[in-house]
Amino acid sequence: GAGVSQSPSNKVTEKGKDVELRCDPISGHTALYWYRQSLGQGLEFLIYFQGNSAPDKSGLPSDRFSAERTGGSVSTLTIQRTQQEDSAVYLCASSLALGGDTQYFGPGTRLTVL
Amino acid sequence: AQSVAQPEDQVNVAEGNPLTVKCTYSVSGNPYLFWYVQYPNRGLQFLLKYITGDNLVKGSYGFEAEFNKSQTSFHLKKPSALVSDSALYFCAARGADTGRRALTFGSGTRLQVQP
Numbered sequence: 001g002a003g004v005s006q007s008p009s010n011k012v013t014e015k016g017k018d019v020e021l022r023c024d025p026i027s028g029h030t031a032l033y034w035y036r037q038s039l040g041q042g043l044e045f046l047i048y049f050q051g052n053s054a055p056d057k058s059g060l061p062s063d064r065f066s067a068e069r070t071g072g073s074v075s076t077l078t079i080q081r082t083q084q085e086d087s088a089v090y091l092c093a094s095s096l097a098l099g100g101d102t103q104y105f106g107p108g109t110r111l112t113v114l
Numbered sequence: 115a116q117s118v119a120q121p122e123d124q125v126n127v128a129e130g131n132p133l134t135v136k137c138t139y140s141v142s143g144n145p146y147l148f149w150y151v152q153y154p155n156r157g158l159q160f161l162l163k164y165i166t167g168d169n170l171v172k173g174s175y176g177f178e179a180e181f182n183k184s185q186t187s188f189h190l191k192k193p194s195a196l197v198s199d200s201a202l203y204f205c206a207a208r209g210a211d212t213g214r215r216a217l218t219f220g221s222g223t224r225l226q227v228q229p
Contacts (some may be wrong), residue, residue, distance in 0.1 A: 045216040100165035
Protein backbone atom coordinates (compact mmCIF):
# COMPACT_ATOMS: atom_id res chain seq x y z
CA GLY A 1 0.00 0.00 0.00
CA ALA A 2 0.90 3.62 -0.24
CA GLY A 3 1.13 4.24 3.48
CA VAL A 4 1.47 2.54 6.84
CA SER A 5 -1.61 0.54 7.72
CA GLN A 6 -2.73 -0.64 11.15
CA SER A 7 -5.44 -2.96 12.33
CA PRO A 8 -7.80 -2.97 14.01
CA SER A 9 -8.62 0.73 14.04
CA ASN A 10 -10.45 0.30 17.34
CA LYS A 11 -10.22 -2.39 19.98
CA VAL A 12 -12.27 -2.68 23.13
CA THR A 13 -11.24 -5.35 25.57
CA GLU A 14 -11.79 -6.37 29.16
CA LYS A 15 -9.16 -5.97 31.82
CA GLY A 16 -6.96 -9.05 31.98
CA LYS A 17 -7.38 -10.07 28.35
CA ASP A 18 -4.55 -10.22 25.82
CA VAL A 19 -4.63 -8.08 22.67
CA GLU A 20 -2.68 -8.06 19.42
CA LEU A 21 -2.20 -4.98 17.29
CA ARG A 22 -0.93 -5.20 13.75
CA CYS A 23 1.20 -2.86 11.66
CA ASP A 24 1.99 -3.13 7.95
CA PRO A 25 4.80 -0.69 7.06
CA ILE A 26 5.48 1.09 3.80
CA SER A 27 7.01 -1.31 1.30
CA GLY A 28 10.79 -1.08 1.32
CA HIS A 29 11.04 0.57 4.73
CA THR A 30 13.48 -1.38 6.87
CA ALA A 31 12.79 0.43 10.13
CA LEU A 32 9.57 0.06 12.09
CA TYR A 33 8.58 1.86 15.29
CA TRP A 34 5.77 1.58 17.83
CA TYR A 35 4.66 4.59 19.88
CA ARG A 36 1.82 5.11 22.34
CA GLN A 37 -0.29 8.24 22.64
CA SER A 38 -2.26 8.46 25.85
CA LEU A 39 -5.24 10.77 26.12
CA GLY A 40 -4.12 14.37 26.18
CA GLN A 41 -0.44 13.48 26.12
CA GLY A 42 2.37 13.34 23.65
CA LEU A 43 3.84 10.28 22.05
CA GLU A 44 5.85 7.76 23.99
CA PHE A 45 8.33 5.47 22.21
CA LEU A 46 7.82 1.75 22.80
CA ILE A 47 10.01 -0.35 20.50
CA TYR A 48 12.03 -0.09 17.28
CA PHE A 49 12.99 -2.74 14.69
CA GLN A 50 15.73 -2.30 12.13
CA GLY A 51 16.38 -5.08 9.63
CA ASN A 52 17.78 -8.19 11.28
CA SER A 53 19.25 -6.33 14.26
CA ALA A 54 18.04 -6.90 17.78
CA PRO A 55 15.09 -4.57 18.46
CA ASP A 56 15.42 -1.56 20.72
CA LYS A 57 12.95 -2.42 23.48
CA SER A 58 13.97 0.38 25.80
CA GLY A 59 10.55 2.04 25.73
CA LEU A 60 8.38 -0.93 26.65
CA PRO A 61 6.64 -0.02 29.94
CA SER A 62 6.43 -3.54 31.37
CA ASP A 63 7.03 -7.18 30.53
CA ARG A 64 3.36 -7.45 29.58
CA PHE A 65 4.29 -5.70 26.34
CA SER A 66 6.09 -7.49 23.52
CA ALA A 67 6.42 -7.13 19.78
CA GLU A 68 7.71 -9.08 16.86
CA ARG A 69 8.40 -8.38 13.24
CA THR A 70 8.11 -11.30 10.89
CA GLY A 71 10.05 -11.43 7.64
CA GLY A 72 11.21 -7.84 8.03
CA SER A 73 7.76 -6.52 7.22
CA VAL A 74 4.57 -6.85 9.28
CA SER A 75 4.82 -6.27 13.02
CA THR A 76 2.54 -7.32 15.87
CA LEU A 77 2.44 -5.60 19.25
CA THR A 78 1.05 -7.84 21.98
CA ILE A 79 -0.19 -6.67 25.34
CA GLN A 80 -0.83 -9.42 27.84
CA ARG A 81 -3.19 -9.16 30.81
CA THR A 82 -4.33 -5.68 29.78
CA GLN A 83 -4.84 -3.01 32.41
CA GLN A 84 -6.97 0.13 32.24
CA GLU A 85 -3.84 2.28 32.07
CA ASP A 86 -2.99 0.56 28.77
CA SER A 87 -5.87 2.44 27.14
CA ALA A 88 -4.31 4.66 24.50
CA VAL A 89 -3.80 5.08 20.78
CA TYR A 90 -0.99 2.85 19.54
CA LEU A 91 0.80 4.31 16.55
CA CYS A 92 3.13 2.53 14.19
CA ALA A 93 5.66 4.27 11.96
CA SER A 94 8.17 3.15 9.36
CA SER A 95 11.20 4.69 7.72
CA LEU A 96 14.10 3.94 5.40
CA ALA A 97 16.58 4.06 8.31
CA LEU A 98 19.00 6.29 6.40
CA GLY A 99 20.48 9.36 8.08
CA GLY A 100 17.82 11.87 8.96
CA ASP A 101 15.02 9.85 7.45
CA THR A 102 11.40 10.69 8.07
CA GLN A 103 9.15 8.38 10.06
CA TYR A 104 5.75 7.96 8.43
CA PHE A 105 2.89 7.11 10.73
CA GLY A 106 -0.14 4.90 10.37
CA PRO A 107 -3.63 5.91 11.51
CA GLY A 108 -3.26 4.16 14.85
CA THR A 109 -5.23 1.63 16.87
CA ARG A 110 -7.39 3.03 19.65
CA LEU A 111 -7.30 0.55 22.53
CA THR A 112 -9.88 0.79 25.30
CA VAL A 113 -9.55 -1.48 28.31
CA LEU A 114 -12.73 -1.71 30.36
CA ALA B 115 18.55 12.19 27.85
CA GLN B 116 16.61 13.78 25.03
CA SER B 117 13.74 16.17 25.64
CA VAL B 118 11.42 18.39 23.63
CA ALA B 119 9.38 21.22 25.06
CA GLN B 120 6.35 22.88 23.55
CA PRO B 121 5.57 25.60 26.08
CA GLU B 122 2.10 26.45 24.78
CA ASP B 123 -0.77 24.01 25.13
CA GLN B 124 -2.83 26.13 22.73
CA VAL B 125 -2.23 28.92 20.26
CA ASN B 126 -5.10 31.05 19.00
CA VAL B 127 -4.74 33.13 15.86
CA ALA B 128 -7.09 34.88 13.48
CA GLU B 129 -7.32 33.68 9.90
CA GLY B 130 -4.91 35.56 7.68
CA ASN B 131 -2.55 36.42 10.52
CA PRO B 132 0.91 34.91 10.90
CA LEU B 133 1.28 32.01 13.32
CA THR B 134 4.13 30.65 15.39
CA VAL B 135 4.20 27.40 17.35
CA LYS B 136 7.19 27.18 19.67
CA CYS B 137 9.54 24.26 20.23
CA THR B 138 12.81 23.87 22.11
CA TYR B 139 14.88 20.72 22.31
CA SER B 140 17.72 19.05 24.14
CA VAL B 141 19.69 16.26 22.45
CA SER B 142 23.28 15.07 22.52
CA GLY B 143 25.28 16.44 19.62
CA ASN B 144 23.63 17.64 16.44
CA PRO B 145 19.86 17.36 16.21
CA TYR B 146 17.43 16.03 13.68
CA LEU B 147 14.21 18.00 14.15
CA PHE B 148 10.70 17.32 12.88
CA TRP B 149 7.22 18.81 12.90
CA TYR B 150 4.11 16.68 12.57
CA VAL B 151 0.43 17.62 12.49
CA GLN B 152 -2.45 15.51 13.78
CA TYR B 153 -6.04 16.03 12.72
CA PRO B 154 -8.86 14.53 14.83
CA ASN B 155 -8.90 10.72 14.82
CA ARG B 156 -6.00 10.61 12.42
CA GLY B 157 -2.36 9.57 12.63
CA LEU B 158 0.53 11.98 12.50
CA GLN B 159 1.24 13.68 9.20
CA PHE B 160 4.79 14.84 8.44
CA LEU B 161 5.19 18.57 7.80
CA LEU B 162 8.91 19.30 7.63
CA LYS B 163 12.30 18.48 9.05
CA TYR B 164 15.72 19.95 9.71
CA ILE B 165 18.68 17.68 9.03
CA THR B 166 21.51 20.02 8.07
CA GLY B 167 22.15 23.09 5.96
CA ASP B 168 19.90 26.12 5.70
CA ASN B 169 18.40 27.07 9.04
CA LEU B 170 15.05 27.95 7.42
CA VAL B 171 13.20 24.85 6.36
CA LYS B 172 10.12 24.93 4.15
CA GLY B 173 7.51 22.22 4.29
CA SER B 174 4.01 21.23 3.34
CA TYR B 175 0.97 23.54 3.23
CA GLY B 176 3.05 26.74 3.42
CA PHE B 177 4.61 25.93 6.78
CA GLU B 178 8.24 26.68 7.57
CA ALA B 179 10.46 26.36 10.61
CA GLU B 180 13.64 28.05 11.70
CA PHE B 181 16.44 26.13 13.37
CA ASN B 182 18.31 28.21 15.94
CA LYS B 183 21.26 26.32 17.37
CA SER B 184 22.20 28.87 20.02
CA GLN B 185 18.64 28.93 21.41
CA THR B 186 18.07 25.20 20.75
CA SER B 187 14.76 26.10 19.14
CA PHE B 188 12.83 24.97 16.10
CA HIS B 189 9.71 27.14 15.93
CA LEU B 190 7.02 26.41 13.34
CA LYS B 191 5.71 29.37 11.37
CA LYS B 192 3.26 30.26 8.65
CA PRO B 193 2.83 33.74 7.17
CA SER B 194 -0.95 33.55 6.82
CA ALA B 195 -3.06 31.11 8.84
CA LEU B 196 -6.06 29.23 7.46
CA VAL B 197 -9.01 27.87 9.42
CA SER B 198 -8.07 24.46 8.02
CA ASP B 199 -4.71 24.70 9.81
CA SER B 200 -6.53 24.11 13.11
CA ALA B 201 -5.07 20.89 14.48
CA LEU B 202 -2.61 19.45 17.01
CA TYR B 203 1.04 20.05 16.22
CA PHE B 204 3.95 17.99 17.53
CA CYS B 205 7.63 18.81 17.51
CA ALA B 206 10.04 15.87 17.65
CA ALA B 207 13.79 15.43 17.89
CA ARG B 208 16.56 12.88 17.96
CA GLY B 209 20.32 13.06 18.09
CA ALA B 210 22.07 12.79 14.74
CA ASP B 211 25.19 11.35 16.28
CA THR B 212 23.70 8.52 18.30
CA GLY B 213 22.50 5.12 17.24
CA ARG B 214 19.10 5.71 18.82
CA ARG B 215 16.56 6.36 16.08
CA ALA B 216 13.47 6.75 18.22
CA LEU B 217 11.99 10.23 18.21
CA THR B 218 11.31 12.18 21.37
CA PHE B 219 8.12 14.19 21.04
CA GLY B 220 6.86 17.33 22.70
CA SER B 221 3.50 17.31 24.42
CA GLY B 222 1.79 18.98 21.47
CA THR B 223 0.29 22.41 20.80
CA ARG B 224 -3.29 22.83 19.71
CA LEU B 225 -3.59 25.49 17.04
CA GLN B 226 -6.97 27.18 16.76
CA VAL B 227 -7.46 29.49 13.78
CA GLN B 228 -10.54 31.66 14.08
CA PRO B 229 -12.40 32.88 10.99
